[in-house]
Amino acid sequence: MITDIFVMALAAMKSYKVRTFLTLIGVIIGVASVIMVTTAGGSVSSFVAEQFNVFNPTGMVIGTGTGGDTPQLSMRSVVFTTNDVEKIQNLPSIKAVAPVGIVPLNKILKRDGFLKWESRPGETMYASTPDLLTIFNLDLEEGTMFEEGKNEVIISKNVAEIFGQDKPLQVGDTIYLRRVDGKTLTAKVVGILKESKTTTMLGAMGNPGIICPIKPYYSTYFGSNAGTILKRVVAYTVLLAEATDTKHVQDAQNQILKYLDSGGSDASKYKDQSLDFVVITQQYILVRIEQVVNVIRVYITAIALISLLIGAIGIANIMFATVTERTREIGTMMAIGAKRRDILQLFLYQSMIIGLLGGLLGCITGASGSWFVVDLLNRSIQNLGGAIATGTINVIYAPEWFLIASIVGILIGVAAGVLPARKAAKMDPVEALRYE
Amino acid sequence: MKDYVIEIDSLTKTYQTGKTDFKALNTVTLKIKKGDFVAIMGPSGSGKSTLMNIIGCLDRPTSGTVIIDGENISTVSDNELAEIRGRKIGFIFQKFNLVSTMTALKNIALPMVFLGGTRADRDQRAAELLGKVGLTNWATHLPSELSGGQQQRIAIARALSNNPSIILADEPTGNLDTKTGEQIMKLLVALNKEGKTILLVTHAIALKRFTNRVVNMLDGKISEKK
């Protein structure tokens, strides 16, 4: 009996295809938005979790730039001295500090008997200490870390293939590094970095292609100097640091800023007045990602709610029109034995079916829309003020939300259909039969 | 005294029109025997349809008693009224009133849907009735694909589907040409021969000959001349 009336409702809707489809649009957009929000949310959560696994969550980068709520690193001034490195190392919440000096290269060269290979310009080399690897969970795929003071470097997979995939650089190879000041230095490749899912905050400075010891590559480079012509001091652009544990990341950050801003630091003397000291933590990056997600989530949720409301109004509207249009048929059905409950059910089923269809189509639309949203998120992450996580978010669907969204569709259909269906059920059969 | 299928006593139906009351039916008393074929005649506005609607349990009396097949309809609930309507009354309308979105067969089966039963049984009975009104080949057609006469035949088959004892036909030939109207009347006569009690509202004096009793109405009152 109930199913019979359901079948009747379905049959009736077949004769109003265009009208039914138009009515669906609001529900489709609403449900699709819900699916997109939840899919994007879930995808980002798992991305963040993955980042926490790959990142050293206690890591941070210290540099100069613009501070405030959305700090940005500028990689332009060379201000942190070895003295600063030591002082920061001794702060209570700091476990390790590694200075990073930037050595721009003109070319990388390699000789192979009589043959000579040259790379295109533009590679950047980072000079640092072996602590760099532990602070940022970078692993070597093969070889060992360089030794300070020796002509040794480690390189990324990308750089290993700089002369072509068919002739990759290998551990033990000798290359020649031509710095932008024209000086060429020999280097033995001692290690190759494992490809990391994220290049962490080093990504903020460009991908680390080559990492070298400070001596001899950086200390002899004119760009490493701070101070005056009379008194030259080797200094670094950024420092990488690690807090003692995840609970002390904030403390470490505060201690560093306090030290740097105190005036007792060398960096405060060399720093340009217009620049601030900036400490960006790995946690901050993740927080920023979540903030972006939350902003998007709020927008899409608003869209979802508005669309669902519009959808509900649309369904109610169309159902009122249908009920009015079918007044005489309602009277007829009552005359041949339909109870008020039957009429109520007939129209409730119709609006429910519209809701369910909207829900299902919304799920399909939302599933495809999720790709778009996640793509948008990936772009936003790349634009996150200077501090960049270079991993990408993958679309991860949450099946339960497809079920929930379909049920929401049905509920909206039923809710929107209640008033029209009641109007139909309450009709006076005699009046209804006289309706023209 | 026995075998009255409809017993109406001092039935009054009052409509509120503005400030004044309007008596569409004024103390009507009428008894109809089982198996009668009654023509109800009278000018427009005399209360014929109002009387039919009350007998058909679509409307309630303002005062007086109406007993249909032993049930006093003044005292029952809306649901029971619908139930009585479904079981005991078959309506035939001037405008056929088929459900436009349903095929001929499904229209015939519709009254059975509201009373329950399996779909197979219903479709079987609907097919039988379709044969009875001579439209077996039109089962899957929609009302819009049928002529007026065919639609009215479907409506008659529908009126029969729950095997009611009373058929109420309010100007069933009003929208049909004379020839088609006569065919419909012959169908009703055949049903009457099978034992159905039929009340027929009509303007056409020519149709009187098909019936065995005539009730005249004027201004909400009955004046019967046999």
Ligand SMILES: Nc1ncnc2c1ncn2[C@@H]1O[C@H](COP(=O)(O)OP(=O)(O)O)[C@@H](O)[C@H]1O
């Ligand atoms: N719902 C109503 N409200 C007011 N007056 C009504 C209503 N229904 C019927 N009437 C009036 O009752 C009278 C009888 O109507 P009806 O039974 O339809 O007449 P008939 O079928 O004999 O033409 C008419 O004057 C009509 O205007």
Ligand SMILES: [Mg+2]
């Ligand atoms: Mg009338």
